[in-house]
Amino acid sequence: MMLEEKTSFFVGLLTGTLAFFSYRLYKIRCRNTWRALARNKNSYTRVLFFPDKVIACKAFYVNDYGCTTFECHFSHNEEETSLGKLFTLLGSVRRSIYVCVYTLTCNDLVDILIRLNQMAAEVKVITDSEFENINNSLIWKLRSCGIQVRTDSLPYFMHHKFAIIDEKIILTGSFNWTIKAVTGNQEDIFITNKPHVVQQYIKEFKELWHYFDPKLSHSQTMSGRYVQHSIKKDKTLFQPKKKLISEPVIF
Numbered sequence: 001m002m003l004e005e006k007t008s009f010f011v012g013l014l015t016g017t018l019a020f021f022s023y024r025l026y027k028i029r030c031r032n033t034w035r036a037l038a039r040n041k042n043s044y045t046r047v048l049f050f051p052d053k054v055i056a057c058k059a060f061y062v063n064d065y066g067c068t069t070f071e072c073h074f075s076h077n078e079e080e081t082s083l084g085k086l087f088t089l090l091g092s093v094r095r096s097i098y099v100c101v102y103t104l105t106c107n108d109l110v111d112i113l114i115r116l117n118q119m120a121a122e123v124k125v126i127t128d129s130e131f132e133n134i135n136n137s138l139i140w141k142l143r144s145c146g147i148q149v150r151t152d153s154l155p156y157f158m159h160h161k162f163a164i165i166d167e168k169i170i171l172t173g174s175f176n177w178t179i180k181a182v183t184g185n186q187e188d189i190f191i192t193n194k195p196h197v198v199q200q201y202i203k204e205f206k207e208l209w210h211y212f213d214p215k216l217s218h219s220q221t222m223s224g225r226y227v228q229h230s231i232k233k234d235k236t237l238f239q240p241k242k243k244l245i246s247e248p249v250i251f
């Protein structure tokens, strides 16, 4: 190899290496704010609002080596999108994530749960049975990847929208895990690590997880959870869900 060729080879190699590590540093710095929040032991609250004006790049926030797309059109700026912050928070899971949401149709968020499950985090999902069999439901995808999913199978909606990270952080609000919630609807996610709040959500999740155990009958599990039958007959207060909807509404 001629001297000039050798020089240009090493210059190229050096430039590529510098570009790679600069990108890694940039990526770490960009994700640092909310990743640090997930590790913060001091009490805090945050709020995320949707929809985002631009779409966050999932690869940038989730993949180990970030986004490799040349001239990516999605956002790499965490301050620009609530979804980017949510990706970062979900990416901070170390031991467990419990998700209790009415409906899941957002592939990006479901893929993160699958990835966490593959990384040996404990992933549990509770959702509403109404959406179990609709076309764009992703419950089948979670189950096929070995994630435990339980559905309510009750005449009422399982209408919660919360998640618990490592039994330390709560994400709750109007936000269903759907594409429309990210890109269209006005939604919010309230985030806190306040222990007395977190403990109440853990208790609720564990109770529902037990109630919706498919091995148990409702008569075994539901006593005390709902109003008595005589009060239930007041249809102005208690509307059965499944008879009123001719076809599923996608949120």
Ligand SMILES: [Zn+2]
Residues within 6 Å of the ligand: 057, 059, 060, 067, 068, 069, 072, 073, 074, 075, 076
């Ligand atoms: Zn990208």
